[in-house]
Amino acid sequence: MRWLCLWAPVALVAACGGGLQPEPICASTLVGACGTLRFRGTIPDSTDNVFIAAYVNFPQTCTDLINNRRPVIPGSVPYTDSIADYSVALDPGTYHWLVAVWKKEGPLTLSPADTALLRVAGYYRNPADTTQPGVFTVPNGAAAGDLDFTADFDHLRPATDFVTCTL
């Protein structure tokens, strides 16, 4: 049994720790942004999903909207309840727009044409001046938290309300 005695403890120690672990949305390991999204209004029947995107600089064109989005391939936020937690993995740095995007059913092509399927449902606002987008900074190795804002399904706004689009 000496062989068993030699290696079994090693295996036990190795396999008892580690592995995949539960990860709350605003996790201590997150590098990015997290917070709470509140929903208002009636969910359109054509809703595919709602996702969060961030921009280092406020986009000027539809091409900026698509190409400078972080992350490029967005996740989604559960929208059927009145409130949902969210988190987005982002590179450290300062961001000038954090937006909740409503997506209509249909395939995305990662081109400006995607804006036909997308609407701005809400964005994080400057706490000192709620008419302006909020600016936040993702520190190295940590998350920017408490970035709470509202998405309003009754006031979904097209991209052209914010940027210039030439399709």
Place this chain on the structure above:
Amino acid sequence: MHTVVIRASALAVALLLGPVCLHGQGLVRGAVRGPQGEAIAGASVVVPGTTLSTRTDLSGRFRIPSVPAGAVRLLVGAMGFARADTTVSLTGGDSTTVDITLAFAPLSLPPVDIVSNKVPHFGDRPPTSVAQVTEQEIQRRAVGTIDEAIEHVPAIQFVNGQINIRGSTGYVQGLNSRVLMTVDGIPMNQGDRGGISWDLLAVDDIESVEVLKGAGSSLYGSAAFGGVVNLTTREIPNGTHAQVRVTGGAFGDPPHSVWRFRDEAGLHGSADVSASYGNNLLGGRISGGQRHSDGYREQDGRDHTHVAGKARWQPAENLRVDLSGSWAVDRYDIPLSWCNRGECDDRGQVYQPYMIDTSESGARTDSRKGYLAAVIRRTVSPKLAWVGRGSWLRTHFIDVRRSATEYGIGDRFGAELRLESHPDSARTVVVGAEGTLSDVTSDIFGSHSQSEFAAYGQSDQRVGPVRLSGGARLDLMAVDGGSLTAFASPRIGVTIPTDHRARDGGVLRASVGRGFRAPTMAERFVRTVALGFQVVPNPTLRPEQAWSFEVGHISPPLFGFMRLDAAAFWTEARDLIEPQVLLIPPDTILIQLQNVVRARLAGIDASIVAAPIPQRLTATLGYTYLDTHRRVTNDSASGGPLAFRPRHLLTVGTDYTMGAFGLGADYRFGSRPESIELEGFVDPRRVAMNVLDLRGTWHRGPVELRVLAANVLNYVYNLVPETLAPVRTITLTAVWTH
């Protein structure tokens, strides 16, 4: 010239069909037993320097016809026993009976190697690394499918069902395999996708498995780029035999309550029945069974039904015909990817590994697959034999998704004719020709066919204690009747005993060979949508190719209780096929498979087998260090390791036997893969593999009970993105054998 052709044709016909003079030949028969008189099934019995060899049946009996009269030397061996070398006297037209007793030798090396040469080599170590999984090991592990038994072999890792030998394949979502699977030497990779159906045969139908590590294309052609796995099915014994096998078990609950996804434990179970009858003239075996599993995660249920048969007919002492086939029907749910935030009721979690993206609910696959094969072997003389075979493999799948339903029907027809010759006692020559026709009809692959013709030859020459081996194969391939692509695959090897005194002493080996893999029709013609992007076909794909080098050494027994086998390997590959993202101005993004990657896979592969308490305690340890480097053609900035290849692989196993009871444990470790494909498009979360299995057996008379606790610590891990690997699974197995 005309006369020469006629004479050659007449000789060929005579070789294939003509009667054989049996004057001066006789029959050798007998039994092989252990030191306590127990029958040894599956022992190899060989007349050295000839084509004459056989394996013992369940009662340890054997018979070898057409043996030249006179003093006949017999070599006998079995795993776990010392080899016997004996001589018997045989009179022409008569028979002689010999009973052979083998002594226990837990460190003995496998007595026969087939996979590295296509013909049995008794007592010779192959020049390339070969691992064997015996029937006893398969039974002891109490596994449900054959891949579960193979994954404990050093240097082998299964990545979501795809086999990797020394990091050969990585993970390519079932679109190809760089490892060839053969059943009794017959290639069984799918005709359309080139993948391997590990549940084509029930585990009870398999007697042993051989794994050739490294390029095997010089004998096996395409797909043997990274190695060959040969399944040997059970021999049909004389007499009536039957077996019933019933299993039942449960999957472990998630270790964290926030991950729970069902209120009751998931269950699984199976029932298998097999029966056989045989005599010296003919024999048959039929088996069938059914399995059901609730799965260990959401949308993971599976039902499997299979039937298999095998028959042998020996109309003459020197002629044997084997027929075999199987058919399996599966219906399994597809948990395409785990639930990321917002894709299900995520309970405030970034991801839920046991749940699925609800947009994929209802995804399933209906699959049917089967094969028919016929093998004819004729021993023309003790020095010459030929083998002919034909086979048909069919796979049929229907993928049902919410967005689309896809289907594919693939056929693979194969034929081979092989001559085995022993010109003298020190030389073996194998030459053969092989043809394969694959076709596919599918809404995502289209309707296409691919034909392959190959000729090969290999010679083994013993020069004193040194064994030299060399051979080559030429493959010609055409797609849809188009132009031919030719590929030559040479290989040479040498083995040198380092301990001349001991029969099972140390051996040094070295080999170099070229491997290739023709693109599958799925790779050439796939047209589908992946990650929201259109995947477009690339009919101009070329074969992948590689040179593989290996130097290894098997030690003689060390300290009286252990043996070490170590090898250093190096593979230089080019034209590897990988998906590429194409940006077509102004705003179109496409995915296409292209020959763009050069790669180096190098490392060491070492294993130790120890028997510190003979007959009671055995232990194994295997370690593989793998260093890979990938570079995209014409992109000097590219680099880094190949995707899905762990740098470290470790396997440890222990078995303790005490009378009717046996206890065992296996541990597998794989370091976290440094790289994955499509990084940035998928959840990059991944961890190391740390799996501990415990097992126990008890047997009495015809009844055997086994228990297996796989991943007993319920370690939660994944090997590919967003796909949970198996969790704790308890399985109880009862076997009754008549």
